[in-house]
Amino acid sequence: MIGWAWLPPRQRLASGEPLAARDGQFALNGWIKVASDNTVTVVMNKAEMGQGVHTGAAMLLAEEMEADWSQIRVEPSPIDNLYNNIEGVVANLPFRPDDKGWPRRAAEWFTRKGVREVGLMFTGGSTSIRDLWHPMREAGAAARMMLCAAAAKQWDVKAEACRAQAGKVVHPSGRSATFGELAAAAAREPLPRKVELKDPASYRLIGTRAARLDAAAKLHGTASFGIDVVADAMVYASVQMCPTLGGTLRGSPPDDVKKLPGVLDLVALPPLQGGSGGVAVIASDAWIAMQAVEKVQCKWDEGEAAKLSSDGIRDTLVKALDAADPRVWYEHGNGRAMKQGKPAIQVLYSAPYLAHAALEPVNCTVLVQEDRAIVWAATQMPGLARRCVAKTLRLDTDKVELRQQFIGGAFGRRLEVDFICQAATIAARRKGVPVQTIWSRPEDMRHDFYRPASVSRFEAWLDENRKVIAVRNVSASQSVLEGVAKRNFGLPDIFLSRLDKSTAEGAFDQAYDWPDVWVGHQTVDLAIPVGYWRSVGHSHHAFFMESFVDELAVAVGVDPLDYRMSLLRDERQRAVLEQARKMSGWGQPLRKQPGVAKMGRGVALHESFGSVVAQVAEVSVGNMGQVRVDRVFCAIDCGMPVNPTLIEQQVEGGIVFGLSAALWQKITLERGKVKEDYYTAFPAMRLRDCPDIQVHVMPSTRPPQGVGESTTPPIAPAVANALFHATGERLRDLPLLKTLPPSGACDARPSDQCQR
Numbered sequence: 001m002i003g004w005a006w007l008p009p010r011q012r013l014a015s016g017e018p019l020a021a022r023d024g025q026f027a028l029n030g031w032i033k034v035a036s037d038n039t040v041t042v043v044m045n046k047a048e049m050g051q052g053v054h055t056g057a058a059m060l061l062a063e064e065m066e067a068d069w070s071q072i073r074v075e076p077s078p079i080d081n082l083y084n085n086i087e088g089v090v091a092n093l094p095f096r097p098d099d100k101g102w103p104r105r106a107a108e109w110f111t112r113k114g115v116r117e118v119g120l121m122f123t124g125g126s127t128s129i130r131d132l133w134h135p136m137r138e139a140g141a142a143a144r145m146m147l148c149a150a151a152a153k154q155w156d157v158k159a160e161a162c163r164a165q166a167g168k169v170v171h172p173s174g175r176s177a178t179f180g181e182l183a184a185a186a187a188r189e190p191l192p193r194k195v196e197l198k199d200p201a202s203y204r205l206i207g208t209r210a211a212r213l214d215a216a217a218k219l220h221g222t223a224s225f226g227i228d229v230v231a232d233a234m235v236y237a238s239v240q241m242c243p244t245l246g247g248t249l250r251g252s253p254p255d256d257v258k259k260l261p262g263v264l265d266l267v268a269l270p271p272l273q274g275g276s277g278g279v280a281v282i283a284s285d286a287w288i289a290m291q292a293v294e295k296v297q298c299k300w301d302e303g304e305a306a307k308l309s310s311d312g313i314r315d316t317l318v319k320a321l322d323a324a325d326p327r328v329w330y331e332h333g334n335g336r337a338m339k340q341g342k343p344a345i346q347v348l349y350s351a352p353y354l355a356h357a358a359l360e361p362v363n364c365t366v367l368v369q370e371d372r373a374i375v376w377a378a379t380q381m382p383g384l385a386r387r388c389v390a391k392t393l394r395l396d397t398d399k400v401e402l403r404q405q406f407i408g409g410a411f412g413r414r415l416e417v418d419f420i421c422q423a424a425t426i427a428a429r430r431k432g433v434p435v436q437t438i439w440s441r442p443e444d445m446r447h448d449f450y451r452p453a454s455v456s457r458f459e460a461w462l463d464e465n466r467k468v469i470a471v472r473n474v475s476a477s478q479s480v481l482e483g484v485a486k487r488n489f490g491l492p493d494i495f496l497s498r499l500d501k502s503t504a505e506g507a508f509d510q511a512y513d514w515p516d517v518w519v520g521h522q523t524v525d526l527a528i529p530v531g532y533w534r535s536v537g538h539s540h541h542a543f544f545m546e547s548f549v550d551e552l553a554v555a556v557g558v559d560p561l562d563y564r565m566s567l568l569r570d571e572r573q574r575a576v577l578e579q580a581r582k583m584s585g586w587g588q589p590l591r592k593q594p595g596v597a598k599m600g601r602g603v604a605l606h607e608s609f610g611s612v613v614a615q616v617a618e619v620s621v622g623n624m625g626q627v628r629v630d631r632v633f634c635a636i637d638c639g640m641p642v643n644p645t646l647i648e649q650q651v652e653g654g655i656v657f658g659l660s661a662a663l664w665q666k667i668t669l670e671r672g673k674v675k676e677d678y679y680t681a682f683p684a685m686r687l688r689d690c691p692d693i694q695v696h697v698m699p700s701t702r703p704p705q706g707v708g709e710s711t712t713p714p715i716a717p718a719v720a721n722a723l724f725h726a727t728g729e730r731l732r733d734l735p736l737l738k739t740l741p742p743s744g745a746c747d748a749r750p751s752d753q754c755q756r
Contacts, residue, residue: 004113005110009086009109009112009113009116010113010116010117011138012030012082012116012134012135012138012139013029013030013031013082013135013138013139013142013191014029014030014082014191015030015078015080015082015083016080016081016082017078017080019033019043019078020078021033022035024036024037025041025183026183026184026186026187027187028142028143028146028147028183028186028187029139029142029143029191030043030077030080030082030083030139031043031061031135031136031139031140032061032065032139032140032143034143034147034179034180034183034186034187035180035183036180036181036183036184037180038068038071038167038178038179038180038181039071039072039073039180040062040065040067040068040071040072040073040167040179041073041074041075042054042057042058042061042062042072042073042074042075042136043075043076043077044057044058044074044075044076044077045076045077045082045083045085045121045132046123046128046132047123047378047379047380047382047404047407047410047414048214048406048407049123049378049380049406049407049408049409049410049414050407050408050409050653051128051646051650051707051708052212052214052643052646052649052650053123053128053129054074054213054214055210055211055212055213055214055643055646056128056129056642056643056646057128057129057132057136058072058074058136058213059205059206059210059642059643060129060132060133060136060137060140060206060642061136061137061139061140062140062205063137063140063198063203063204063205063206064136064137064138064139064140064141064144064197064198065139065140065141065143065144065164066144066163066164066165066166066167067140067167067179068166068167069205069210071167071179072213073213074213074214076403076404077121079121079382079383079386079402080121081116081117081118081119083121084115084116084119084120084121085115085119085120085121085122085123085124085125085127085128085131086111086112086115086116086119086131087127087130087131088122088124088125088127088131089111089115089119090108090111090112090115091125091127091130091609091610091706092125092501092502093107093108093111093501094329094499094501095107095509096330096508096509097509097511097607097610098511098570120381120383120384121381121382121383122380122381122383122384122415123380124380124412124415124532125609125706125709126609126610126611126705126706126707126708126709126710127609127706128708129642129704129706129707130610130703130704130705130706133703133704137197138195138197141192141195141196141197141198142191142192142195143186144164145159145192145195145196146186146187146189146191146192147164147169147179147182147183147186148162148163148164148169149186149189150169150182150185150186150188150189151169151171151175151177151182153185154177154182154185155171155173155175157171157173164179167179169182200640200701206640206642207640207641207642207643207644208643209643209644209645210643212645212646214406218406223406224405224406225360225378225405225406225407225408226360226363226364226365226376226377226378226405226406226407226408227360227361227363227378227408227436227438228405229365229376229405229436231365231367231376231434232434233433233434234365234433234434234435234436235264235282235283235284235430235433235434235435235436236282236283236284236285236286236288236289236435236436236437236438237267237280237281237282237283237289237423237426237427237435237436237437237438238280238281238283238286238289238290238292238293238437238438238439238440239269239278239279239280239293239422239426239437239439239443240278240279240280240293240294240296240298240443241269241275241276241277241278241443241446241447242276242277242278242298242300242301242302242303243300243446243673244276244300244302244303244305244306244671244672244673245276245303245305245446245447245527245528245529245669245672245673245674246271246276246303246304246305246527246529246672247276247277247300247301247302247303247305247306247672248270248271248276248277248300248301248303249268249269249270249277249278249279249298249299249300249301250298250299250300250301251299252268253266253268253279253296253297253298254296254297256295257281257292257293257295257296260288260292260295261288262283262284262285262288262292263281263282263283263288263289263292264282264283264284264430265281265282265429265430266279266280266281266282266296267279267280267281267282267425267426267429269422269425269426270425272392272418272421272422272425273388273416273417273418273421273487273488274416274418274449274483274486274487274488274529275418275419275422275447275529276447278298279293279296279298280293280422280426280437281293281296282426282429282430282435286436286438289438290438290440302671302672303527303672304527304672305527305528305669305672306671306672307527307671307672308526308527308528308669308671308672309669309670309671309672310352310453310668310669310670313453313526313528313669314350314453314455316524316526317350317453317454317455317476317477317524318348318455318476320476320522320524321455321457321474321475321476321522323476323522325522326474326520326521326522327497327498327503327504327520327521327522327523328518328519328520329504329507329508329519329520329521330508330509330517330518330519331517331518331519332514332516332517332518333470333514333515333516333517334516335470335516335518336516337461337469337470337515337516338459338461338470338472338516338518340461341461343459343460343461343470343472344460344461344462344555345458345459345460345462345551345552345555346457346458346459346460347457347458347548347551347732348455348456348457348732349455349456349457349458349543349544349547349548349732349733350453350454350455350456350732350733350734351451351453351454351455351539351540351543351544351733351734352453352665352666352667352668352734352735353450353451353452353453353528353530353666353667353669354450354451354533354539354661354665354666354667355444355445355448355450355451355665355667355674355676355682356409356410356411356412356413356448356533356534357444357445357448357665357679357682357684358407358408358409358410358411358413358414358444359408359409359684360378360407360408360409361438361439361440361441361444362413362419362438362439362443362444363378363419363423363436363437363438363439364376364377364378364419364420364422364423364424364436364437365377365423365434365435365436365437366389366420366423366424366426366427366434366435366437367427367432367433367434367435368393368424368427368428368430368431368432369431369432370431371395371399372395372399372400372401373389373390373393373395373399373400373401373424373427374400374401374403374434375389375400375401375402375403375420375423375424376403376405377402377403377404377405377420378404378405378406378407378408378410378414379402379404379407379414379417379420380407380410380412380414380415381414381415381416381417382402382404384417384488385402385417385420386400386402388417388420388421388488389402389420389421389424391421392421392424392425392428393424393428411533411534411657412531412532412533412534412536413448413449413531415484415531415532416449416488416531417488418449418487419437419439422437423435423436423437441677441678441679442677442678445674445676445677445678445682446673446674446676446677447674448529448531448667449483449529449530449531449532450528450529450530450531450533450667451530451531451533451536451539451540452477452478452479452480452530453477453478453528454475454476454477454540454541454544455475455476455477456473456474456475456476456507456540456541456544457473457474457475458471458472458473458544458548459471459472459473460472460548460552460555461516462555462556466555466556466557467556468514468552468555468556469514469515469516470514470515470516470517470518471512471514471516471517471518472517472518472519473507473518473519473520473544473545473548474519474520474521474522475503475504475507475520475521475522475541475544476521476522476523476524477503477521477523477524477540478523478524478525478526478528478530479496479497479500479502479503479523479530480500480502480503480530480531480532480536481496481497481499481500481502482496482497482500482523483529483530483531484531484532487529497523498523500523501537502532502536502537503521503523503537504519504520504521504537504541505536505537505538505541505608506537506538506539506540506541506542506544506545506606506608506713507519507521507537507541507544507545509607510545510606510607511568511569511570511573511607512549512564512567512568513567513568513569514567527672528669534654534657534708534709534712535608535609535654535658535709535710535712535713536709538606538608538609538709538712538713539658539661539712539713539716540734541713542604542606542608542713542714542716542717543662543713543716543717543720543734545606545717546604546605546606546714546717546718546721547717547720547721547730547732549563549564549567550602550603550717550721550724551730559587560602560603560721560725561577561580561581561586561603564577564603564605565577565578568605570612572612572637573605573607573612573614575637575698576605576612576613576614576635576636576637576698577603577605577614577635579614579635579696579698580603580605580614580615580616580633580634580635581616583616583633583635583694583696584601584603584616584618584631584633586601586603586616590618593620593630595622595623596620596621596622596623597621597622597623598620598621598726598727599618599619599620599621599726600618600619600621600722600723600724600725600726600727601616601617601618601619601722601725602616602617602619602717602718602719602720602721602722602723602724602725603615603616603617603718603721604617604714604715604716604717604718604721605714606710606713606714608706608709608710608713609705609706609707609708609709609710610638610639610705610706610710611636611637611638611639611705611706611707611710612636612637613634613635613636613637613710613711613713613714614634614635614636614714615632615633615634615635615655615711615714615715615718616632616633616718617629617631617632617633617691617715617718617719617721617722618630618631618632618691618722619719619722619723619726620726621723621726621727627663627723627736627737628689628691629659629663629689629691629719629722630691630692631691631692631693631694632655632691632692632693632694632715632718633694633696634651634655634693634694634695634696634711635695635696635698636651636695636696636697636698636707636710636711637698637700638697638698638700638704638705638706638707638710639700639702639703639704639705640700640701640702640703640704641697641699641700641704642704644697646707647695647697647707648695648697650707650708650711651693651695651697651707651711652693652695654707654708654709654710654711654712654715655693655711655712655715656685656690656693657712658711658712658713658714658715658716659685659690659691659715659719660683660684660685661712661716661734661735662715662716662719662720662734662735662736663683663685663719663735663736663737664682664683664735664737664740664741665682665683665735666682666734666735667682679743680740680743681740683740683741683743686741689741716734716736719736720736723736
């Protein structure tokens with residue numbers, strides 16, 4: 001035990017099983033295969049869902065290997081402990097960014113060691129590049145050293161005299177050989193005991209705007225997303241689940257639907273992996289299945305959620321703020337000011353449940369045979385998905401083959417495996433035939449694992465000079481970790497809710513420097529399924545915190561940006577905020593626009609997923625009261641920018657995603673039933689409404705940090721603060737607008753005309 005504790009985490013170069021190699025390919029380690037045609041295949045353990053991780057991660061490997069970028073290919077990795085997401089678990093340890101003490105160092109040390117052996121493969125938490133920063137570079141460097149060693153033996157020279165460049169190994173004598181020519185010999189070389197990484201000053205690829213590896217396939221339409229899978233003799237299924245969340249089917253459904261043309265079977269579905277029970281119709285094509293399943297008249301047992309509606313849930317959360325035993329996440333100062341009198345400021349904020357609403361609806365294709373199964377899935381959790389399918393079908397895990405597909409939007413929804421187990425259950429009724437299960441948009445919207453609803457109360461004490469001397473913040477919501485651990489791993493609640501960092505992230509881990517600070521959270525148990533939603537707790541706590549800081553600035557009579565700057569001691573945060581000031585022309589008059597009655601500018605600063613983001617939003621209010629976000633300026637420090645283009649794309653995407661939620665989106669519950677169905681009721685921002693977005697990526701030599709989620713949290717408070725400065729009205733509840741945007745002609749429930 002002592003030896004295990006002191007030894008560094010095990011290397012991340014060799015997989016448990018040798019990589020499968022096609023003719024002409026040679027595996028140099030668990031991440032690289034080199035072919036005789038000089039192509040280099042990067043074995044990728046992360047799901048590509050638009051974030052560009054296949055390109056960014058491959059750049060790390062190609063940089064150290066000195067591979068020719070035009071020769072790089074990517075293929076999904078097998079499921080193996082080598083590919084576990086270590087940094088994704090480390091990032092969720094409950095520490096503040098400025099906590100540098102030995103408890104944190106020890107926790108991270110042992111977590112990295114343990115997760116390497118018994119963790120999970122997953123894509124999430126904005127940790128993909130963070131997780132692959134070392135292993136991908138080490139894999140590339142190890143391959144480079146092995147290729148040089150192979151060339152040195154062939155040429156009878158010292159390996160140190162050989163160097164790799166642009167897909168070749170060269171020697172000062174003029175000799176050279178391509179990677180492909182050396183691959184077979186290099187594969188026989190042992191893995192280097194010590195890997196030599198390049199000096200960052202010599203990087204040629206990292207930091208450049210290398211073209212996306214997946215761009216051509218997506219442009220041509222040859223990229224295979226989950227819903228694009230086509231297999232021989234494939235049939236289709238669609239589902240109808242209990243309208244009440246968590247409900248189940250009562251008895252057997254009437255089978256009259258089997259008489260309809262094209263219908264092949266009717267399947268009763270139990271609740272799986274935290275989902276609801278229901279029925280599925282299998283048919284010869286997807287449209288027939290979707291139409292037929294709506295005709296099935298089911299009887300339901302509604303379950304506990306039937307007692308819950310949105311207004312009652314909010315009241316429950318607000319009452320929980322006064323509970324006696326909140327989890328205290330952060331304390332600073334002696335707390336004396338909080339005991340001497342009533343606070344000068346007391347405000348309450350709220351945020352609703354939110355669906356993921358990815359453009360690609362939930363789907364999965366499964367082929368069940370006598371002793372094995374093939375699963376085509378767009379999933380963020382391939383290992384968990386394979387394990388749960390094996391359990392569902394009563395197969396050994398190694399008898400389930402999972403084929404990873406591109407994901408057409410995920411935002412955390414594909415961290416769940418309910419729909420994959422459901423697809424396996426349906427396909428088991430048609431053994432030997434591939435069955436593709438596709439949910440309709442209403443089923444997708446009404447049977448999600450939602451971003452938790454949350455409330456947060458802030459109190460502030462001021463001295464005689466109206467300086468803030470103490471801040472107290474308590475929030476209440478459900479715990480995502482508790483639900484995920486129970487439905488996916490069968491773990492009981494053994495204080496998991498009190499360990500769930502996501503309940504208070506964005507509140508306890510920000511760097512504002514008030515003399516006295518107290519931050520607590522109260523977890524509430526409700527029968528509403530919740531899950532990880534893009535930026536998780538940061539998504540609402542940033543709105544709470546940055547709106548409150550803006551209110552404090554108004555109360556003390558200081559410019560909101562200057563007030564934030566006065567509270568910051570972290571130089572990274574100060575630099576990012578200063579950059580946002582310069583970009584936006586903060587303090588300069590806004591340009592007048594025809595037909596606009598009022599205009600305002602708001603700022604927000606937030607650190608999440610290792611990155612610091614500052615945003616300034618400009619809004620206008622028309623003469624008829626219509627609100628528009630005109631421009632957004634965003635500065636981000638995400639560590640070393642591996643590919644600035646990918647970062648800018650993710651910044652823009654995160655802002656647009658966050659704006660949809662900030663302005664319009666909410667999930668409304670009535671007796672356990674979700675009212676929203678299509679995008680008309682849960683709008684995603686359209687191009688016509690999208691603001692001009694300007695992005696500045698800060699230079700840095702620090703290791704790369706998270707990007708995919710870090711720009712979503714600040715946009716809601718930036719817009720809310722801008723609206724206050726435009727109108728004088730402080731909006732403390734999300735979404736900010738009470739009316740939905742106008743929709744297009746075919747946005748509502750599908751009709752025959754829209755289908756044509």
